[in-house]
Amino acid sequence: MTYTVGGSKSELRHAKRQLVTVLDLNKCIGCQTCTVACKNIWTKRPGTEHMRWANVTTxxxxxxxxxxxxxxxxxxxGKPQRGVIPIYSETGDNFQFNQKEVMFEGHGQRVHMQPKRHLDGQDPDWGYNWDEDQGGGEWPNAFFFYLARMCNHCTNPACLAACPTQAIYKREQDGIVLVDQTKCKGHRHCVEACPYKAIYFNPVSQTSEKCIMCFPRIEQGIAPACSRQCPGRVRCFGYIDDETTFVHKLxxxxxVALPLHPEYGTEPNVFYVPPMGSRAFDGEGEITDKSRIPNEKLMELFGPRVIDALAVLRDEREKQHRGEKSELMDILISNNWKDRFGGFDKDPLTQAGANKES
Ligand code: SF4
Ligand code: SF4
Structure with a gap:
């Protein structure tokens, strides 16, 4: 395996094949298993406390x-746009908890576990997943859904385009976007340039870091930890040019699977099956066929194609309800979980040299 490349920007972004992830937002339960699976493997090192390469918010x-x-x-x-770098507290501080006081000093009956900010010991006023389940809309048609995100391993990565040291590149064999840690000089132009803010600065190593799509697992036929560990069978994974994979079919x-914010121009390789939403009540309190999630909101996220995608989903669901066979519904339900992973279905516990934590 060699991970050091050089060359022009077009060479650095060239890939012969592309691995992609598809997430079905109708099935995500917001359990954060993907977040924790990723964090346990990749971001427990000094300087990575604030990073959640895989994350889920409401x-x-x-x-x-x-x-x-x-x-x-x-x-x-086609022109790069200026951006800003999130500050530490916007990614969520590494809170400290009063475990000692609650667990070991005999105050557990009257003192509750409480977070304090890492840097100044003050009460936190923002953190990761701070607004969980708050949602939107108006009663009785309130709505929310969980949106799991990570680096999109874009076909036209803004991070790669912005890097002045040629440290960021796509792997030719599978399109994974990586930061060569030996070449990164910590300029953070990549953090500014990524419109998804999916690349982070490590203040200890003074380099940028991001999701590596669990490439050491990929090389042994094991799906990324976020996909493999998801209890909701939300995620599909595989090569987009392989017509047998669920990702290709979706x-x-x-x-029915669309990129998030296609208008950002980076050509993401993470796709979403949009949420159909609970059915809305009308003014008389009667249930209607309309979704509680306004189409305009979904178009803001996934562009105008989301309307056609939702229509296909509804048609196929109706077909299934009538007792007819629907390939699409069979894919989204996935009775056999291995079918979701495009051949990357090896067990992490049995693979020599693989990280065995997830
Ligand atoms: S999502 Fe951001 S960090 Fe990831 S490849 Fe695209 S531009 Fe780069
Ligand atoms: S593990 Fe799956 S169900 Fe749980 S939050 Fe992540 S994507 Fe959603």
Whole structure:
């Protein structure tokens, strides 16, 4: 394995194949298993405390890092856009808890576990997943859904384009976007440029870091930890050019899986099956066929194609309800979980040399 490459920007972004992830937002239960699986393997080192390469927040909400959608970056009409770097507290501090007082000093009956800010010991006023389950809409048609995010391993990565030291590159064999830690000089232009704010600065190593799509597992046929550990069977994984994979079928055949914020211009390789939402009540309190999630909100996230995607999902669901067979519903339900992983279904516990924590 060699991970050090060089060359022009077009060479650095070239990939012969592309691994992609598809998430079904109708099934995510917000359990954070993906977040924890990733953190346990990759971001327990000094300087990575604030990083959650895999993260899940409630939509509508400020997201992670806080208000990432207002921080610029990406491309407009092919031109790179200015962005800002999230500050430490926007990614969520590494809170300290009073375990000693509660667990070991005999005060457990009257003192509750409480977080304090890591840097100044004050009560926190923001943190990761701070606005969990707050949602939006108006009673009785309130709504929310969970939005799991990570680096999109973009086909046109803004982080790669912005890096002045050629440290960021796509792996030719599978399109994974990596930061060569030996070349990164910590300029943070990549953090500014990524419109998803999915790349982070490590203040200890003074380099940028991001999701590596669990490439040491991939090389042994094991799906990334976030996909493998998901109890909701939300995630599918595999090569987009392999017509037998669920990811190919959901993106290209059924066209129900869409990228988040396609207008950012980076051509993401994480796709979402949009949430159909609970059915709304009308003014008389009667249940209707309309979703509680406004189409405009979904179009803000996934672009205008989301309307057609939702129509296909509804049609196929109706078909299933009538007792007819639906390939799409069979894919989304996935009675056999291994079918979701495009051949990356080896057990992490039996693979020599693999990280065995997830
Ligand atoms: S999501 Fe951001 S960090 Fe990831 S490849 Fe795209 S531009 Fe780079
Ligand atoms: S593990 Fe799966 S169900 Fe749980 S939050 Fe992550 S994507 Fe959602």
């Amino acid at each position: 939509y509508p909400g400020a997201g992670y890092p806080r208000n990432y959608e207002q921080k610029g970056g990406g491309f407009k009409d 993106v290209h055949k059924w066209k």
